[in-house]
Amino acid sequence: DGGITQSPKYLFRKEGQNVTLSCEQNLNHDAMYWYRQDPGQGLRLIYYSQIVNDFQKGDIAEGYSVSREKKESFPLTVTSAQKNPTAFYLCASSPRTSGMQFFGPGTRLTVL
Amino acid sequence: EDKVVQSPLSLVVHEGDTVTLNCSYEVTNFRSLLWYKQEKKAPTFLFMLTSSGIEKKSGRLSSILDKKELSSILNITATQTGDSAIYLCAVEATAGTYKYIFGTGTRLKVLA
Numbered sequence: 001d002g003g004i005t006q007s008p009k010y011l012f013r014k015e016g017q018n019v020t021l022s023c024e025q026n027l028n029h030d031a032m033y034w035y036r037q038d039p040g041q042g043l044r045l046i047y048y049s050q051i052v053n054d055f056q057k058g059d060i061a062e063g064y065s066v067s068r069e070k071k072e073s074f075p076l077t078v079t080s081a082q083k084n085p086t087a088f089y090l091c092a093s094s095p096r097t098s099g100m101q102f103f104g105p106g107t108r109l110t111v112l
Numbered sequence: 113e114d115k116v117v118q119s120p121l122s123l124v125v126h127e128g129d130t131v132t133l134n135c136s137y138e139v140t141n142f143r144s145l146l147w148y149k150q151e152k153k154a155p156t157f158l159f160m161l162t163s164s165g166i167e168k169k170s171g172r173l174s175s176i177l178d179k180k181e182l183s184s185i186l187n188i189t190a191t192q193t194g195d196s197a198i199y200l201c202a203v204e205a206t207a208g209t210y211k212y213i214f215g216t217g218t219r220l221k222v223l224a
Contacts, residue, residue, distance in 0.1 A: 031210055042116075042200060042214035043155075050210065058211070090154065099144050099210045101202075103154040 003027065004104035006091050011109045013078070013085070021076045021107045023091035030096035032074035036060060037088045037106075046089075049074055050096065078109065086111045114139045114205045118215035126223050129191050133218045135201030136183040145184050146212065147175055148200040155200055158186070191222045 004025040013019045023032065031050045035043040045058030049068040063082025068074055074093075078085045088108050092101040119134045135145070144162045148155035159168040161177035161184060168175050172189045188195055198219050202212040 035214075040216070042118075042216040043202075044214070045211065048211060056211075094210060096210075098160075099204055099212065100146065100157060100160050101212070102157065103148075105153045 004091060004093055004102055006089075006104035006107050008107060009105070011107055013109065013111050015111055016080045018077055018079050019109065021078065021089055021091075021109070023074045023076065023104055024072055025074075025093045025102075025104075026072060027093055027095075027102065028071070029093035029102075030071070031094045032068065033092040033094075033101065034058075034064070034066065034074070034076045035090045035092065037090060043090060046076065085109055114203075114213050116201055116203050116213045116215040118199075118201050118218050120218060121216065122219040122221070124221045124223065125191055127192055129222075130187065130189045131191060131220060133186040133188075133199050133201075133220070134183060135186070135203075135215055136181075137201075137203040137213075138182065139203050139213065140206045142179070142182075143204045143208070145177055145204075146202040147184070147186050148202065150198040150200055150217070151196075158199075188220075191220075193222050193224050196220060196222045 007022045033048040034046040047066040049055035065077045090106045091104040094101045116137045147158040159175045166177040174187045177184045198217040200217045201215045205211045205213050
């Protein structure tokens, strides 16, 4: 089945720790995105990548890092520099010729 | 500054009612607008509207783009409890970047 997978579904982290959220897609999409969603708010763009080995900062990139070494994978690292990391994180992908984005099931990160 | 504003923020209706959700935008160079439905986790795609496709319909849902008013509406007729969700609007911030700005969403609750 084609789709986007994110893991883990739930993640707990202690303050001061870095964590990496996984996002994999087998849709052969060129573009991939990471969003953060807080209660009562829409999706805010963290990073996006339109092609392998290239990525751009979104609106709230501080405290996050990404890599795009493979077309299928776009992992997000939440570093200790992110002051308020507790949130719901969504990964998406889209074909290069269309902006229509398909979303993964999300990872809920809680910092203890 | 690019922005997308949705209204109302929340809405409670009874089954069978018709609802209209609004999305207005200010972006650098409009190319496309997306509507999504988010029930629990991953948003699911509803419609994409562009200059060449300003009206879309699927079953009880329809959407219209008004480029002059820089807005879009999403209509749901004969609402059902299964329509209860957050409806998200997203607009491509700068044509060709596939970088989308999301509104805060409209939370719709349909009562039986």
